[in-house]
Amino acid sequence: MGSVELVCPAGSPAMLRAAVEAGADSVYCGLRDETNARNFPGLNFSPDELAGAVDWAHDRGARVLVAINTFARAGATDAWLASVDTAVKAGADAIIAADLAVLAYARDAHPGARLHLSVQAAAGTADAIAFYAEAYQVKRVVLPRVLSAPEIAGLIRETSVEVEAFVFGGLCVMAEGRCALSSYATGRSPNLSGVCSPPEAVTFDRADGMLTPRLAGLAIDRLGADEPAGYPTLCKGRFEAGDDPAYLFEDPVSLNAMGLLKSLRAAGVKAVKIEGRQRGKAYVARVASAFRAAIDALDRGEDTTRFEALLSDLAEGGRETAGAYNKKWR
Amino acid sequence: MRARGIPGARPTGLGKIRTRLLAGAMIAARPPVELALTAALRRTARLQPDVFSRLSMVGDGAFLIAPSELPVAFQLTPRARTGRVRVVRRDDPGPFIARISGPLMDLLGLFDGTLDADSAFFSRRIDVTGDTGAVLALHNALEAAELSMADLLGLPTGGRALARKGLAALLRGVSRAAPVEG
Numbered sequence: 001m002g003s004v005e006l007v008c009p010a011g012s013p014a015m016l017r018a019a020v021e022a023g024a025d026s027v028y029c030g031l032r033d034e035t036n037a038r039n040f041p042g043l044n045f046s047p048d049e050l051a052g053a054v055d056w057a058h059d060r061g062a063r064v065l066v067a068i069n070t071f072a073r074a075g076a077t078d079a080w081l082a083s084v085d086t087a088v089k090a091g092a093d094a095i096i097a098a099d100l101a102v103l104a105y106a107r108d109a110h111p112g113a114r115l116h117l118s119v120q121a122a123a124g125t126a127d128a129i130a131f132y133a134e135a136y137q138v139k140r141v142v143l144p145r146v147l148s149a150p151e152i153a154g155l156i157r158e159t160s161v162e163v164e165a166f167v168f169g170g171l172c173v174m175a176e177g178r179c180a181l182s183s184y185a186t187g188r189s190p191n192l193s194g195v196c197s198p199p200e201a202v203t204f205d206r207a208d209g210m211l212t213p214r215l216a217g218l219a220i221d222r223l224g225a226d227e228p229a230g231y232p233t234l235c236k237g238r239f240e241a242g243d244d245p246a247y248l249f250e251d252p253v254s255l256n257a258m259g260l261l262k263s264l265r266a267a268g269v270k271a272v273k274i275e276g277r278q279r280g281k282a283y284v285a286r287v288a289s290a291f292r293a294a295i296d297a298l299d300r301g302e303d304t305t306r307f308e309a310l311l312s313d314l315a316e317g318g319r320e321t322a323g324a325y326n327k328k329w330r
Numbered sequence: 331m332r333a334r335g336i337p338g339a340r341p342t343g344l345g346k347i348r349t350r351l352l353a354g355a356m357i358a359a360r361p362p363v364e365l366a367l368t369a370a371l372r373r374t375a376r377l378q379p380d381v382f383s384r385l386s387m388v389g390d391g392a393f394l395i396a397p398s399e400l401p402v403a404f405q406l407t408p409r410a411r412t413g414r415v416r417v418v419r420r421d422d423p424g425p426f427i428a429r430i431s432g433p434l435m436d437l438l439g440l441f442d443g444t445l446d447a448d449s450a451f452f453s454r455r456i457d458v459t460g461d462t463g464a465v466l467a468l469h470n471a472l473e474a475a476e477l478s479m480a481d482l483l484g485l486p487t488g489g490r491a492l493a494r495k496g497l498a499a500l501l502r503g504v505s506r507a508a509p510v511e512g
Binding site: 013049225228231279313 | 383443444453459461462464470476
């Protein structure tokens with residue numbers, strides 16, 4: 001492992017193997033149910049697949065982190081608690097959680113289990129992180145994607161908890177863990193059901209050479225023949241305000257903070273994370289390989305600029321951003 | 331239903347006649363292709379039954395896999411034991427729950443996981459209509475299956491690289507010979 005841990009996504013055992021073979025130090029994944037925030041049809045791991053994948057990864061020196069990071073339903077927490085038991089039984093290296101009940105259960109039922117605080121908890125202050133560390137013995141926090149690089153550096157100076165930061169993939173405009181936008185249209189949201197814009201509510205209409213993505217029947221964009229498309233989420237819809245159609249909440253762009261690896265490492269970031277469990281083997285192999293090469297180059301004291309454009313064609317909407325890491329506003 | 335072609339491939343009147351003739355010929359020759367593809371599907375079901383557990387939400391629905399360059403499409407019913415593949419006319423495909431269309435080589439890349447499906451969709455190389463959830467389930471099942479062209483052809487592992495190159499060359503030849511309807 002280099003100076004920064006490379007954490008990659010896996011939506012299946014095959015994708016996990018592709019990630020490790022391409023250079024991931026750790027892989028995160030979820031079980032095939034609503035207890036994780038990528039609950040898409042056909043995705044994720046059965047308990048047996050998880051156990052096999054953990055053994056396979058450990059044989060190659062890689063770690064497996066299990067995301068149980070949706071919020072348990074009041075009065076019906078069994079599925080979430082069972083997922084914790086399954087992850088521990090499989091030999092997972094850490095559980096990634098946000099819900100207080102899930103964290104408390106893991107702490108009490110499995111005292112040796114390592115806990116990471118999910119980005120879904122939106123813990124972006126030293127006080128918030130200290131609370132989770134003291135109350136639940138959380139060892140690592142995955143930061144919400146709303147902080148600038150200098151803010152992350154300041155935060156790390158105030159905490160002893162390891163920090164993991166997203167550096168590539170889909171980008172949410174909302175403070176993580178607090179977005180219910182999808183549920184207004186579909187009745188389901190990422191935080192509660194594990195799925196934003198559930199695919200059964202998504203349709204694509206074609207007429208007059210235009211493509212119209214719809215969510216639960218609501219048109220959320222209208223694209224010409226050559227315009228790049230994105231997965232239709234309401235936050236990245238193009239709406240008319242006055243006479244001008246515009247992306248009112250967020251442009252359909254993807255995060256690529258490879259150019260900030262050096263700054264993040266200098267700030268004390270322990271691990272960098274790639275988004276995209278739903279993407280597949282080809283995606284994770286390319287992204288893991290590029291970031292592996294960039295981290296290794298960084299560790300040799302070399303410039304990483306030559307790696308920064310390698311992944312541009314993977315971006316949603318065909319465009320990339322460094323997101324809040326470079327923000328100038330407050 | 332009007333077939334959609336790849337950009338810049340609008341045929342002339344003569345091209346349309348050639349397309350219809352080619353479609354007729356391919357439909358006439360479909361039994362051995364259907365048998366081979368159906369056998370490959372069922373072989374996969376025997377070897378990797380977990381793949382089909384990822385498709386439980388699809389039920390008995392059929393997918394239409396429609397290469398842009400061909401006048402025919404493949405109607406895929408991915409059931410564990412009784413799954414089947416039929417060759418159908420692109421402009422008269424029968425019922426389907428979702429259609430995935432795009433250049434043939436891209437569709438093969440999706441099949442064996444060498445092409446990133448989201449990127450292909452974002453860049454509009456791949457077109458999807460119908461039940462998006464079913465398409466995602468199929469994509470995720472294929473991702474988990476780690477299939478190759480050799481699996482499609484029923485070849486042993488040692489012949490996989492050769493199979494991919496050989497099939498790709500064959501399919502490129504078919505693509506060049508098959509103008510699409512505009």
